[in-house]
Amino acid sequence: MLEQVILDGYDPWSQTTMDPIQMWDDWEKRSKVVAKAPHGTVVDLIKREGDGLLIQWKNIRGWVTFWFVKEFKEGIGPEVSDDD
Numbered sequence: 001m002l003e004q005v006i007l008d009g010y011d012p013w014s015q016t017t018m019d020p021i022q023m024w025d026d027w028e029k030r031s032k033v034v035a036k037a038p039h040g041t042v043v044d045l046i047k048r049e050g051d052g053l054l055i056q057w058k059n060i061r062g063w064v065t066f067w068f069v070k071e072f073k074e075g076i077g078p079e080v081s082d083d084d
Contacts, residue, residue: 002044002056008070009039023062027052034062045069 009018020036027049037043037057046054052063053072066072 002046004042005045005055005072006070007037007039007041007043007055007064007068008073009068018068021064021068023055023057023060023064025062027054027063030063035060 007021009021010016011018017039019039021039021041022033023035023037024030025032025034035057041057044056046056046061048054048066051066053066053069054061054063055069
């Protein structure tokens with residue numbers, strides 16, 4: 001079973017919230033937005049590669065920066081293998 005995490009667009013430095021959060025087709029190139037998920041949405045975490053997280057929401061897979069996941073901001077993110 002996949003780990004569920006919460007998307008969090010809040011930036012404590014600017015005290016603003018990015019909403020929605022863009023999900024990208026490719027972590028390296030980020031050439032196409034595949035979905036825009038609302039701040040606070042629960043998503044499935046598939047894997048982490050460096051600073052990128054592959055997530056799934058409503059049967060759509062896309063990449064976000066780890067900083068947009070609440071559990072990683074708090075330093076309590078789940079352990080995720082870089083392997084598929």
